[in-house]
Amino acid sequence: MTGVTLQKAVKKYGATQVIFDVDLTIEDGEFCVFVGPSGCGKSTLLRMIAGLEETSGGQIYIGSRDVTHMDPAQRGIAMVFQTYALYPHMTVEQNMGFGLKMNNVPKDEINRKVSAASKILKLDDYLDRKPAALSGGQRQRVAIGRSIVRGPEVFLFDEPLSNLDAELRVDMRVEIARLHKELGTTMIYVTHDQVEAMTLADKIVVLRAGYVEQVGSPMHLYQDPDNKFVAGFIGSxxxxxxxxxxxAGGVRVPALSDIVVPTSVTLPTPGTAVTVGIRPQDMELTAATSPIKLDIRERLGGVAYDYLTTPTGERLVVESKGDLAMEEGTEVTVSFDESRTMFFDSESEIRLR
Incomplete structure (x- = not known):
């Protein structure tokens, strides 16, 4: 197994810089997810590791090897793209073994590696089929199998589930998690879907506008975000x-009946604006005479999401039990777990601690 290290990695297109001094260590066998909104630089950073984008500054190491300016074929990586890129005239077996065949690997070895990958991905029943006869999830498994047979040191996934429907995304997410557990190989995965990030990752790297905002385990980022952006991006x-x-000693919240939330964090001068963060799971609604009304309720079975507008015009989402008997238009009061409330500087958006 092999880890990946980035030291002050920079990417520029002419005078425009899109990746800014990224320092990152991905340990041997770790599943690392790059997550962030569209245009944040996560795919560019992945392509720099793959060698598909030239690194403008800094160094990239795979294991102990400096691969910063090395050809992609020499880096010991395998990449799975958003599009399957399968040869339509070849069978599943031929698609999976084609790269080895082009490198003049003996036929017996190709058959052995394809057979092993096929068993891992449960493709044995489809080896004689062509891509047109496969579902989207099966095609993506073939694309992953094509990478497995190469025996790479590092797997790179660039939004591999984006073209699948919701049910297949869940199935493939489980398959990829199982694959990582079985192979134990270092994997780097790009997605804009924070649910994928939370469920798959050992380590999450949150990016915004080419900068790394925070790095940590899924639950660390959820429970202890460094700033408002990470707090808002991680969690659903x-x-x-x-x-x-x-x-003095707390934060007054005009939107919620001027309640004062006590806190021991270091607050700015009294009278200074502070942003208050409350997770939907930590809030509760009670039917009562109030200027706040339940606007929309999304029922998802076991849970429901209630959308409210406060008298100050701010929008809130509250997670409730799905069988809670409360209809749209009901006047409600909002309570919440004050001990789990977070506070942020309204200008810098840095979390107050």
Whole structure:
């Protein structure tokens, strides 16, 4: 197994810089996910590791080897793309072994490696089929199998599930997690879907506009975000943010009946604006005479998501039990777990601690 290290990695297109001094260590056998909104640089960073994008500055190491300017074929990586890129005239078996065949690997060895990959991915019954006769999830498994037979040191996945429907995405997510557990190989995975990131990753790298905002385990980022961006990006539904005002020993929240939330964090000068973060899971609704009304309720069976608008015009989402008897238009009061509330500087968006 082999880890990956980036030291002050930079990417520029002419005068435009898109990746800024990324320092990152991905350990041997770790499943690392790059996550962030569209255009944040996550696919560019992955392509730099693969050698498909030239690195403008800094170094990239795979294991102990400096691969910064090395040809992609020499890096010991295998990449799985968003599109399957299978040869339509070849069978599954031929597609999986084609790369080895082009490298003049003996036929017996190709058959052995394809057979091993096929068993891992449960493709034995499809080896004689062509891609047109496969479902989207099966095609993606063939693309992954083509990477497995190469025996790479590092797997790179660039949004591999984006073209699949919702049910297949869940199935393939489980397959990839199982694959990592079985192979134990270092994997780097790019997605904009934070649910994929939370369920797959050992380590998540949150990117925004070419900068790394925070690195950590899924639950660390969820429970202890460094700033408002990470707090809002990690977790589903997203964290609620409302305006607050610092006071001695607490923060007053005008949107929620001027409640003062006590806190021991270091607050700015009394009267200073503070952003208050509350997760939907930590909130509860009660039917009562109030200026707040339940606007929309999304029923998902076991849970429901309630959408509210406060008197100050701020939007809130509350996660409730799916069988809670409360209809749209009901006047409600909002309570929440004050001990789990987070506070952020309204200008810098850095979390107050």
């Amino acid at each position: 539904p997203a964290m609620n943010f409302v305006a607050g005002v610092a006071e």
